[in-house]
Amino acid sequence: MTVSRRRKETQSEHAVERLRAVGLRPTRQRAALVRVLGSEHRHVSAELLHKEAQKAGVPVSLATVYNTLHQFTEAGLLREVVVASGRTYFDTNTGDHQHFFCEDDGELIDIDGEVIEVAGVPTPPRGMKLDRVDVVVRVKRSV
Amino acid sequence: MTVSRRRKETQSEHAVERLRAVGLRPTRQRAALVRVLGSEHRHVSAELLHKEAQKAGVPVSLATVYNTLHQFTEAGLLREVVVASGRTYFDTNTGDHQHFFCEDDGELIDIDGEVIEVAGVPTPPRGMKLDRVDVVVRVKRSV
DNA sequence: TCATTATTTTAGAATGGTTCTAACCGATAT
DNA sequence: ATATCGGTTAGAACCATTCTAAAATAATGA
Numbered sequence: 001m002t003v004s005r006r007r008k009e010t011q012s013e014h015a016v017e018r019l020r021a022v023g024l025r026p027t028r029q030r031a032a033l034v035r036v037l038g039s040e041h042r043h044v045s046a047e048l049l050h051k052e053a054q055k056a057g058v059p060v061s062l063a064t065v066y067n068t069l070h071q072f073t074e075a076g077l078l079r080e081v082v083v084a085s086g087r088t089y090f091d092t093n094t095g096d097h098q099h100f101f102c103e104d105d106g107e108l109i110d111i112d113g114e115v116i117e118v119a120g121v122p123t124p125p126r127g128m129k130l131d132r133v134d135v136v137v138r139v140k141r142s143v
Numbered sequence: 144m145t146v147s148r149r150r151k152e153t154q155s156e157h158a159v160e161r162l163r164a165v166g167l168r169p170t171r172q173r174a175a176l177v178r179v180l181g182s183e184h185r186h187v188s189a190e191l192l193h194k195e196a197q198k199a200g201v202p203v204s205l206a207t208v209y210n211t212l213h214q215f216t217e218a219g220l221l222r223e224v225v226v227a228s229g230r231t232y233f234d235t236n237t238g239d240h241q242h243f244f245c246e247d248d249g250e251l252i253d254i255d256g257e258v259i260e261v262a263g264v265p266t267p268p269r270g271m272k273l274d275r276v277d278v279v280v281r282v283k284r285s286v
Numbered sequence: 287t288c289a290t291t292a293t294t295t296t297a298g299a300a301t302g303g304t305t306c307t308a309a310c311c312g313a314t315a316t
Numbered sequence: 317a318t319a320t321c322g323g324t325t326a327g328a329a330c331c332a333t334t335c336t337a338a339a340a341t342a343a344t345g346a
Contacts, residue, residue, distance in 0.1 A: 025313065027323065047303080061325050066304065086303055086332080088228045102271060109268060117262040121280055122254060128245060128282040135278050137264055139271040168342065170294065190332080204296050209333065229304080229332060 022075035032058040033068050034077075041093035043081065043108040049090075081108065083136055098135040111137065165218035175201040176211050177220075184236040186224065186251045192233075224251065226279055241278040254280065 015034035016026040072078040081089040096113030158177035159169040215221040224232040239256030
């Protein structure tokens, strides 16, 4: 057994534990996607994750990637970020933070939650409850 | 000549002036869409505006509605609001303000610009210039 | 005015991201 | 082990939006 083999198994077990912890069945595909998502904070589209999974030798269907991304979001493992029509990102950083969004290339950059201060958010209209306050700082390439 | 006929012409002239003012050729369709958009602040989708134009007896193609909405946005007559994937709204209120967004029914509600205070917006990354800071207060129907 | 040119509009096809369908497969519990 | 129920899949369907190329219309200038 090689070292890399051992590392892989360890990661898989982590993945399985994470899934159990949030009440999701630890299937082959879900565990694989947790591993492909990795531990670094990043912003992935469904298509990108699908490609990465393929490249990593995990044959997951695009439908499953979509299903899984939504399940992970529900479970609090991911956060959905909508900044442009037809461009949904899933953010592995679920902590308090906001984003820069570059209109030109569609890139997202995190802004730490302590940096931006939002004050004066009004109470939601009758029959509504507050879910989240999103701040998107839209930027453009300067010339 | 009836009163309503006179009112219509007056509105058309207003529309034509507004178009000229922003450097857009005052074509039949564009003037009609300005009229259909009206003077009240509201949030319209391309599809809705298309339907309204049809109903108002102005046969504008959907492609033209899309073209026009984008031109109006460029010209500063409208503001584009993206809050959910595949759900683009155009806001006739181009002044400083933010939005409530109801995740359940997709409704947008304006929040006056003076109400919400955003502090600490960091300077954009190298090579980027700030375009706009959007705040979306996401709400859900409470039970 | 009329011709010329540039822009706009149009129907319908194409695109692209996302969701749906219905058959198949696999994890869990008995 | 086996049944059950949830998960996965390929491919079709969907739907908002964009594209295309041809026809229509506005601006320009003689």
